[in-house]
Amino acid sequence: MKLGAKAAFAAATLSAALCLTACGGSAAGPDAAGTAAGAATKTVKAMTIGSLADAKSFDPVDARTGHAMPIFQTVYDTLLLRDRDGKISPMLATKWEYNADNTVLTLTLRDGVTFSDGTPFDAAAVKANMDNFKAVKGQDAYQVNSVKEVAVVDPRTVTITLNAADPAFEYYLTLAAGFMASPKALGTPELKTDPRGSGPYVLDKANSVKGSQYVFTKRDGYWNKDLQKFEKVTIKILTDATARTNALVSGQIDAALLDPKNGKQAEGAGMKLNKSQVDWTGIFLYDRDGKISPELANVKVRQAINHAFDRKTIKEQQFLGQGTETTQIFGPESGAYVPDLDNRYPYDPEKAKKLLAEAGYPNGFTIKYPTTAGSDSLNAVYAQQLADIGIKLELETIPQPNLVADMAAGKYAAGSYSLFQAGPWVSITQIIGQSALYNPFKTTTPELESLISEVQNGGEKSSELAKKVNTYVTENAWFAPILRLDQMYYTGKNVNVKPQAHQAVPSIYNYEPAK
Structure with missing residues (x-):
């Protein structure tokens, strides 16, 4: 689309x-x-x-x-x-x-x-x-x-x-x-x-x-x-992406993380791109027990939401082609990655409508949804594509600093966010486990608890066992991932750097003088 x-x-x-x-x-x-x-x-x-x-x-x-x-x-x-x-x-x-x-x-x-x-x-x-x-x-x-x-x-x-x-x-x-x-x-x-x-x-x-x-x-x-x-070594604090880009192109700094749009300017000026994938971005479907949005308690509804997104078009138009479409939250470097889960929910609006009807919501429903100044455009796209299957996002603008606290407090049934694809146990304790910050309604099941326990006590087999947790949350549509984002880290002529696994910016040890 x-x-x-x-x-x-x-x-x-x-x-x-x-x-x-x-x-x-x-x-x-x-x-x-x-x-x-x-x-x-x-x-x-x-x-x-x-x-x-x-x-x-x-x-x-x-x-x-x-x-x-x-x-x-x-x-x-x-x-x-x-x-x-x-x-x-x-x-x-x-x-x-x-x-x-x-x-x-x-x-x-x-x-x-x-x-x-x-x-x-x-x-x-x-x-x-x-x-x-x-x-x-x-x-x-x-x-x-x-x-x-x-x-x-x-x-x-x-x-x-x-x-x-x-x-x-x-x-x-x-x-x-x-x-x-x-x-x-x-x-x-x-x-x-x-x-x-x-x-x-x-x-x-x-x-x-x-x-x-x-x-x-x-x-x-x-x-x-x-x-x-x-x-x-000098580290300049440049919170604005345009300011970082201008400083890099003019030679005031030797390295910086940019976004796809500013990256075009940097590449045009001869800066070197050091690309890696660290974060995944998408929608957290928090209210899996239906405490404030009863519709989300039905797995078919959550699966319908996943089928609603044209991930390829979102990547091309929102991120200038930078990223990899995915429907799982664990990346290839995480240890819990399952290749087949990258396309578990292909773009299929008709299938999404059918699932909603089977769940008892043929006419869709409305969800109150947080948005911030920095994510308005992307959330507008999410709202557009969900509207195509009958789900209305009622966007509510909140200050950016309030986003994590409000979501963690259970004020919203769902919300957009990006998190790094960490090792399995880090992700489990951060977004999946009952006490996880990004599981505000403390959703769990006996089956999931058993799988999590296996990971915790699995020793050297922990990562392999986490693939079962990945499969469980993907099949049960706990999230609606969209992309694994490309981290676009640029360096000038005097410095070389190697990207760092699980990390948007390289460690200080990863830099060296250009030869």
């Missing part, structure tokens, strides 16, 4: 959402990719990155998985590290091992590491950081919800006891929960503006301005010189 002209060339702002969009990680980390720690590497004078997000503060408790992660990665190492393909490698912990039931994780720590204030890194520092992270309950405190106790065995060994198996816990140790600050600075107001970490760079406070730019210089005595690819 053809979309109206007003729908074409809309800004693909959802491609930059959460990520959950997303995530910490690394590519050329210590003891990974065959590079010995401490090896000398080529450096250039400086690199400047354009970031669409600022950090709340430099205190690790304020770190949040997403676009601001590179700001923290310059100054803080994590306990574990994610390679570019998402595999977990050593960083501050050189070895790690679970007990038989995956409830006690033992970490062996790297020797000879110090924080920027000279304090040695050891097991006591790990315990202090993790206890503080859990107690303060920062933005990403959910990452340590499963932690029961952190214990020092000896200076180089620490054990972390969990309340129950958590298949995502190692992954969380590559993110905010894994950032290590000097124990002397924890809990002090100074840490919010003056980071004290063991990372490859230190903050140049004199040349940094909150909300504008942060300048970092190469740290003397850092334990892994291979990660110090630049003498200086």
Whole structure:
């Protein structure tokens, strides 16, 4: 089907959402990719990155998985590290091992590491950081919800006891929960503006301005010189996509995440595209029990909604062809991906109408639906295509900052959103499980609970078992996915970068001088 002209060339702002969009990680980390720690590497004078997000503060408790992660990665190492393909490698912990039931994780720590204030890194520092992270309950405190106790065995060994198996816990140790600050600075107001970490760079406070730019210089005595690819790294906060594009094209910055429309300008100016797929975008059909919209309790209604969308046309006109049509929420890198589910609900308005009639709604129904200034055009397209099968979206404009809170509070039966395609357990706990933020009506069934339990206790088979969860929520149409979005990250002539799995923006370690 053809979309109206007003729908074409809309800004693909959802491609930059959460990520959950997303995530910490690394590519050329210590003891990974065959590079010995401490090896000398080529450096250039400086690199400047354009970031669409600022950090709340430099205190690790304020770190949040997403676009601001590179700001923290310059100054803080994590306990574990994610390679570019998402595999977990050593960083501050050189070895790690679970007990038989995956409830006690033992970490062996790297020797000879110090924080920027000279304090040695050891097991006591790990315990202090993790206890503080859990107690303060920062933005990403959910990452340590499963932690029961952190214990020092000896200076180089620490054990972390969990309340129950958590298949995502190692992954969380590559993110905010894994950032290590000097124990002397924890809990002090100074840490919010003056980071004290063991990372490859230190903050140049004199040349940094909150909300504008942060300048970092190469740290003397850092334990892994291979990660110090630049003498200086500057991160400029540029929340507007047009401003980032102009800064990149003019040479003021070396790298930035853009949207498809601005990407055309960047490519025309000779910028290099580094493309990856991280987020999926579509409709969350929250009210599967019909608490405020009784119609959504019928699986045939939810399946009809899925059949209503012409995903190919949406991709071409809304996202300039950037993305891959899908009807599942798990991507190829997630571990729970099932190829056949990408086309479980092909575009078929007549079938959609038939399903609605079978469900008892031959004349359709109305759903109150939230929209924001940044998503009005895309939601207008959704409304147009659903109207073609008899479902009316009653669009209600709300402020963008209220969207997640309102949806999580169960104010709406359905809503548009984008989230990063994480590992199976992260996605299950984020959007599928009974206590998940994006399952506001706490929908579940005995069959689903059994499948989730299998994943939680599946150990190395956890990802494979999650394919059953993926199949269940897809067949029962818990969501109406539209696309796996292309993340369009551009670099100039002086810098090369590799995309990061599960992450919209690359980790700070993924950049290197262009050869």
